[in-house]
Amino acid sequence: MQLRQIAHARSGDKGDISQISVIAFDEVAYKLISSQITTETIRELFGAVIHGKVERFELPHLGILNFVLYRALSTGVTRSLALDPHGKCFSSLLLEIPVKPYSVEDLDRKNSADSG
Amino acid sequence: MRPIRIGAGAGYSGDRIEPAVELVEDGGLDYLVFECLAERTIALAQKAKLHDGKAGFDPLLTERMMAVLPGCVKRGIRIITNMGAANPVEAAREVARTARKLGFAGLRVAAVTGDNVIDVLDPASELLERPGTVASLGNRIVSANAYLGIDGIVDALNMDAQVIVTGRISDPALFVAPLVHGFGWRRDDWAMLGQATVIGHLLECAGQVTGGYFADPGFKDVPDLARLGFPIAEVSADGCAVLTKVPQSGGRLTVATCKEQLVYEILDPAAYVQPDVIADFTHVRLAEIEKDRIAVSGGSGHARPERLKVSVGYRDSFVGEGQISYAGSGALARARLALDIVAERLKLTGVAMAESRFELIGVNAVDVRNDTVTSHEPREVRARVVARTDTMQDAVRIGNEVETLYTNGPAGGGGVTKSAKEVVAVVSTLIPRASVAPHVHIEVA
Numbered sequence A: 001m002q003l004r005q006i007a008h009a010r011s012g013d014k015g016d017i018s019q020i021s022v023i024a025f026d027e028v029a030y031k032l033i034s035s036q037i038t039t040e041t042i043r044e045l046f047g048a049v050i051h052g053k054v055e056r057f058e059l060p061h062l063g064i065l066n067f068v069l070y071r072a073l074s075t076g077v078t079r080s081l082a083l084d085p086h087g088k089c090f091s092s093l094l095l096e097i098p099v100k101p102y103s104v105e106d107l108d109r110k111n112s113a114d115s116g
Numbered sequence B: 001m002r003p004i005r006i007g008a009g010a011g012y013s014g015d016r017i018e019p020a021v022e023l024v025e026d027g028g029l030d031y032l033v034f035e036c037l038a039e040r041t042i043a044l045a046q047k048a049k050l051h052d053g054k055a056g057f058d059p060l061l062t063e064r065m066m067a068v069l070p071g072c073v074k075r076g077i078r079i080i081t082n083m084g085a086a087n088p089v090e091a092a093r094e095v096a097r098t099a100r101k102l103g104f105a106g107l108r109v110a111a112v113t114g115d116n117v118i119d120v121l122d123p124a125s126e127l128l129e130r131p132g133t134v135a136s137l138g139n140r141i142v143s144a145n146a147y148l149g150i151d152g153i154v155d156a157l158n159m160d161a162q163v164i165v166t167g168r169i170s171d172p173a174l175f176v177a178p179l180v181h182g183f184g185w186r187r188d189d190w191a192m193l194g195q196a197t198v199i200g201h202l203l204e205c206a207g208q209v210t211g212g213y214f215a216d217p218g219f220k221d222v223p224d225l226a227r228l229g230f231p232i233a234e235v236s237a238d239g240c241a242v243l244t245k246v247p248q249s250g251g252r253l254t255v256a257t258c259k260e261q262l263v264y265e266i267l268d269p270a271a272y273v274q275p276d277v278i279a280d281f282t283h284v285r286l287a288e289i290e291k292d293r294i295a296v297s298g299g300s301g302h303a304r305p306e307r308l309k310v311s312v313g314y315r316d317s318f319v320g321e322g323q324i325s326y327a328g329s330g331a332l333a334r335a336r337l338a339l340d341i342v343a344e345r346l347k348l349t350g351v352a353m354a355e356s357r358f359e360l361i362g363v364n365a366v367d368v369r370n371d372t373v374t375s376h377e378p379r380e381v382r383a384r385v386v387a388r389t390d391t392m393q394d395a396v397r398i399g400n401e402v403e404t405l406y407t408n409g410p411a412g413g414g415g416v417t418k419s420a421k422e423v424v425a426v427v428s429t430l431i432p433r434a435s436v437a438p439h440v441h442i443e444v445a
Helices: A027-036 A039-046 A090-094 A104-115 B018-026 B039-051 B061-075 B088-101 B134-140 B151-158 B173-183 B190-203 B255-262 B331-348 B392-403
Strands: A007-014 A017-024 A054-059 A064-069 B004-010 B031-034 B078-081 B108-113 B141-146 B163-166 B231-235 B241-245 B278-280 B285-290 B293-297 B300-302 B307-327 B355-361 B380-389 B414-432 B439-444
Touching: A007 A090, A007 B255, A017 A027, A017 A090, A017 B255, A039 A054, A039 A064, A039 A090, B004 B018, B004 B061, B004 B173, B004 B190, B018 B031, B018 B061, B031 B061, B031 B173, B039 B141, B039 B307, B039 B414, B061 B078, B061 B088, B061 B163, B078 B173, B088 B108, B088 B163, B088 B439, B108 B151, B134 B141, B134 B307, B151 B163, B151 B173, B151 B439, B173 B190, B190 B231, B190 B241, B190 B255, B190 B278, B190 B293, B190 B300, B255 B285, B255 B293, B307 B331, B307 B392, B331 B355, B331 B380, B331 B392, B380 B392, B392 B414
Parallel strands: B004 B031, B031 B078, B078 B163, B108 B163
Antiparallel strands: A007 A017, A017 A064, A054 A064, B004 B231, B108 B439, B141 B307, B231 B241, B241 B293, B278 B300, B285 B293, B307 B380, B307 B414, B355 B380
């Protein structure tokens, strides 16, 4: 299944930094995205444009993951040659990635296995 | 103490005007805030001011004031805006002129200045986005504006200004200032200033929290976007807020729309650095109390930073661009041929390019990943050539080479557009707080 079916997203910019939030539609969806959407996922998808580090921040009680992509906007909106210099379309591209649809029971088992 | 009601009348310089008028008429507001100053807008405004000392403020200032001043004066709604851009004093004079024209002689209009730090910027100050110092930009600097906090606006409110026009001020501060003024919060009450920053951040992009920039048909539907209502925050003295909008206006205000806006353009949610506070969004709570009414609480904060961010605008380069469309069978092949021809022509005619892009809109211009293979032939595709040059002449030649495809390129090319411009780019640096002092200037209409 596509990430789009369980989460929504918005991207923004600060200078040469792109920021993409991923917001789960519910708690089960948050468990799925927090275990599956990692900084590596972001690198796999946008590696061609990221020239710096990628950070992930979590706001679990709101079901939000916030990704920060450094040096990812061709030096930033004021001088970038990109058609979408803000990287506003990144959020929609991210929502296309596949997510494995574990059942809640599977997830709990997986999470306890991971933490154990 | 009754709640304070603040409306967001604009989320950017070119925003719609009708939703602000609707807020004035039906929003029961105490304050109307217009956030109209993007990072690069002020650099461009400074450039305009270099040509004409009376220019450099928001191009829609007069139109917006004509639309909202009558209602605001009638209802006692005070207006706070950064539409002063590079020239708040001239903007305040323009607001006063507009007020006189509307018959509101005596109206007090404040200009908050002090953000222009071009004369006190330390040449040795390091740039934030890349290696180098302010000095490395040489004589290309056109502007340097520090992000001011709430102080100038609070002073202006204390001086009974009905309209307050600023230059570069942190966006949330436009909303935090009237709350600090109204509730008398201490300037070192970091938790309260942090919560107020959350409220300001949710409001600052106006329609983006009421369902604008949210709709995704079939997944996230939003009603009546053509009549999108802009947000209102009802803020209590304890800092808790309810976000809402005018009943019957378009759009939706939900926990989901607030979540998208809460982290929009935020890096570390635990440390959103502002001039007045380092806000902490970690424990923010959002709850729907009824349709289109969302309670916001739990924002917090830490002591304000000792240095302020400065946007430095500088003449960077020139950019030339040209586009042409192809459609029907073989559109992709003809568009690719068009790009190849332009690339070869630019080489043949000796156009020096520091950086360039040859793209097919509809195939690989926005989807920046390396995967440019399409599974199906697009019905139409637009070839785009854009390049950075050292001179305006070379920039103009980029678009011209695309245009000559009309009579010299592949079959069926249509709809050429071209442009060439000087780029005023922005980089950031920091300045000690002590080097920056806001000043309030009052104009009486």
